[in-house]
Amino acid sequence: MSSSSATHLIIFLLCLLVAAVSATDHIVGANKGWNPGVNYTLWANNHTFYVGDLISFRYQKTQYNVFEVNQTGYDNCTTEGAVGNWSSGKDFIPLNKARRYYFICGNGGCFSGMKVLVVVHPLPSPSNAAVAADHSSTKSAAASVVGGAAMVMPLLVMASIWFGSGWI
Numbered sequence: 820m821s822s823s824s825a826t827h828l829i830i831f832l833l834c835l836l837v838a839a840v841s842a843t844d845h846i847v848g849a850n851k852g853w854n855p856g857v858n859y860t861l862w863a864n865n866h867t868f869y870v871g872d873l874i875s876f877r878y879q880k881t882q883y884n885v886f887e888v889n890q891t892g893y894d895n896c897t898t899e900g901a902v903g904n905w906s907s908g909k910d911f912i913p914l915n916k917a918r919r920y921y922f923i924c925g926n927g928g929c930f931s932g933m934k935v936l937v938v939v940h941p942l943p944s945p946s947n948a949a950v951a952a953d954h955s956s957t958k959s960a961a962a963s964v965v966g967g968a969a970m971v972m973p974l975l976v977m978a979s980i981w982f983g984s985g986w987i
């Protein structure tokens with residue numbers, strides 16, 4: 820391997836590492852959870868969402884649920900053409916694309932404010948990574964576990980490049 824392609828690989832792996840470490844679980848509504856009468860626009864405005872983050876909804880599963888809809892569904896509280904639905908009461912939904920995600924409660928709660936629009940941004944470039952890491956101060960245990968597992972491989976790869984031990 821030429822030293823320049825090794826450099827590129829290392830930069831790429833560092834990006835992966837940053838992505839894994841900074842994946843954040845955004846708990847919708849924070850300690851208010853997913854319930855009527857919460858302004859989720861205010862909640863979302865207080866968060867920055869990046870590709871690879873999770874959003875999680877916590878609620879009474881006998882009363883509410885979560886539907887991913889399009890803008891029409893969000894504006895009008897309708898679930899026609901829904902992309903997905905969840906009802907476990909503790910739903911973790913990965914935000915895998917840089918796009919707008921619209922979530923509503925599908926059994927009436929939407930009309931009492933249970934709707935949230937999330938704008939997911941592309942991962943920041945490495946020079947901005949410190950800023951992204953700052954946003955991750957509310958990382959949950961679940962997100963840390965996911966990140967921890969994802970960290971191991973790149974670390975091994977980098978170690979074997981740096982120390983030339985020929986593990987892989």
Ligand SMILES: *[C@@H]1O[C@H](CO)[C@@H](O)[C@H](O)[C@H]1NC(C)=O
Nearest residue numbers: 857858859860861864931932
């Ligand atoms: C939520 O707060 C925003 C910003 O203050 C406001 O524009 C919006 O009307 C509020 N939404 C509801 C449902 O109260």
Ligand SMILES: *[C@@H]1O[C@H](CO)[C@@H](O)[C@H](O)[C@H]1NC(C)=O
Nearest residue numbers: 848849861862863864865866
């Ligand atoms: C926004 O975040 C700050 C700091 O975490 C918190 O104190 C505040 O209550 C949040 N506001 C809303 C509307 O979630």
Ligand SMILES: *[C@@H]1O[C@H](CO)[C@@H](O)[C@H](O)[C@H]1NC(C)=O
Nearest residue numbers: 890891892893894895896897
């Ligand atoms: C909401 O529904 C009304 C009619 O029910 C429709 O005219 C309007 O276009 C819908 N909103 C959006 C954003 O499509």
Ligand SMILES: *[C@@H]1O[C@H](CO)[C@@H](O)[C@H](O)[C@H]1NC(C)=O
Nearest residue numbers: 888889890891892899900901
């Ligand atoms: C949302 O989906 C419904 C049902 O499939 C469709 O009629 C509507 O045009 C879609 N709205 C947007 C903004 O894509």
Ligand SMILES: *[C@@H]1O[C@H](CO)[C@@H](O)[C@H](O)[C@H]1NC(C)=O
Nearest residue numbers: 886898901902903904905925
């Ligand atoms: C919820 O999602 C499942 C697939 O995950 C689908 O089969 C079902 O029809 C959906 N329910 C509604 C009400 O859209």
